[in-house]
Amino acid sequence: MVRNVSQFTLYSALLLTFIASSNALAFDKLTATVDKNPAMLDESITLTLEANAALPRDAFDTSVLEQDFKVVRTSVSNQMRKINLRESVSTTWTTILFPRTTGRLRIPAIKIHSIQSAPIDILVVPVSQASAQTRDIFMSAEVLPEQGYVQQQLTYQVKLFLAVELERGSLQVPTVDNVIMQQMGEDLETTAIQNGKRYRVIERNFSIIPQQSGVLRLPSPIFEGSIRTRNRGSFGGLFNPSKAVNQIGPEVTIDIKPIPQGYNEAWLPSEFVQINESWSTDLSNFTVGEPITRTITLSAIGVDGSVLPPIDDRLPPSIKAYPDQPQLNTVNKDNTLIAQKVTNMALVPSREGNFVLPEIKVPWFNTLTQTTEYAIIPAQAILVQPAILNPSSAINPVQNNLGDNKSLPVPVQVTDWAERPWYQQALPWQISTLLVLVLWGCSIWFAPKTIPLGKPQASNTHKAISFNTLLQTVDKRSFKYIEQDCKQWLSQNYPHQATLYGYTQALKNIGFSDAITAMYAYMYDNQGDELEVRAQLKLALTYLQANDKHAKTSLAPFYPDN
DSSP states (O other), X not given: OHHHHHHHHHHHHHHHHHHHHHHHHHOOOEEEEESOSSEXXXXXXXXXXXXXXXXXXXXXXXXXXXXXXXXXXXXXXXXEEEETTEEEEEEEEEEEEEESSSEEEEEOOOEETTEEOOOEEEEEEOOOHHHHHTSSEEEEEEEESSEEETTOOEEEEEEEEESSOEEEEEEEOOOOTTEEEEEOSSOEEEEEEEXXXXXXXXXXXXXXXXXXXXXXXXXXOEEEEEEEOSSOOHHHHTSOOEEEEEEEOOOEEEEEEOOOTTOXXXXXXXXXXEEEEEESSOGGGOBTTOOEEEEEEEEEESSOGGGOOOOOOOOOTTEEEXXXXXXXXXXXXXXXXXXXXXXEEEEEESSOEEEEEOOEEEEEEETTTTEEEEEEEOOEEEEEBOOOOOTTSOOOOOOSSOTTOTTSSSOOOOTTTTTSOGGGOOOHHHHHHHHHHHHHHHHHHHSOOOOOXXXXXXXXXXXXXXXXXXXXXXXHSOHHHHHHHHHHHHHHXXXXXXXXXXXXXXXXXXXHHHHHHHHHHHHHHOOSOHHHHHHHHHHHXXXXXXHHHHXXXXXXXXXXXX
């Protein structure tokens, strides 16, 4: 069975080879014709090449035409005829050409195997304004403005004029190296009357942004489609015949200027640039430790958002900025690009006093006046108020040592706590405190859960949080919840303050202040290592808890023994 299949395959291959050889032997005629001669520069020329044999599709190499003509496309068809019991086979190539220049051009002799066609001389005449305006279809192309600078937006405008009914069509626009090109909006349709003839005008606009200076050449746009003819078709005009049309627009050349000599600023070519700012609250509300959001918006006309320069965010040393990622946006309005960069930053002052926010200046090159200009946010003075402390009760500062408290059997020396690295701060009393916390937790876990009758439970609008729960929050939850639980726990043990910065001002504990500062730096600016920030905060809170316990054990008993 396998042997029979192999023999069949071999016989089939031999048969196909024989047929191809027969066609090749029968091939003795190659004819080339064109549909128009003379032709206008913007008109398509249809070259028809016919061979009296069945030949491969790629037997005709169109590269021989590229010197004088732009080859748009080539289609191939095979046809078999039978006349008086005689069969004939033919292969036809149909190629759409556009002349590259005016004058006498030649379609050279085309050779396939050993057979070649006769050359064809074609007269190409220029397109005059009068002749263009009397035809049924023609195109125009231009760049506005006619010259520009590198990275400046220019508008490439293509128009198709139709005096006949269009069935379908497509527009092929050129692609150019070192140019950012994109269509601007949808096609626009208008009407125009030229030399007494009404045209339907289809307009398409493109934004082009050259990336290098020099001569910019935009090749001709090409339109391909079909139109309805005026001839009545078969069946009494029920089906109107259509005609394929191909039209080419003019090539456009413009000069792109480089960055002017001696220009040392960030390059931003535009017709208009503006910068402004807004604040999340009034500037008189600056308070130590309280963030205020500043929004800076930079807008420019006629450029892409990618060329907008960074915003100068220099500030006084005592005001820390935590900027977000800038938001870039480019929109099209009336065939003009409008680029915007929006930068949000949280400003957090670390001390009170009078400060000056520096001037923000953005240089740009005015393409209309060809001068350097500046978009400016003026310098402004601000007054930072001190952190608001609770005036109802004073908080005794938590010192970094326990003093000379005689009630404690062994005084603990922690005077250098804030100067040591966090991983060297695990002192013996902290280990013992941890053991006490573990034993205390176990006693609560195994203690009876019953509530004595007749004794009501205390109610509180804010659920109390234990120190153990606070440490679990610091270990596992996000910093948003850590901030909330820290304020809740501190309010249970110290007079209430509005913010964590308020507690740092009131407690005056260096280690705790550094831990809160590190936490906010990580939250707003992603500074530092997360694990180290959590460990530093946990150690600072443990220190506060231990000092609070020492303070309580040092108090005289409420009911002294007699």
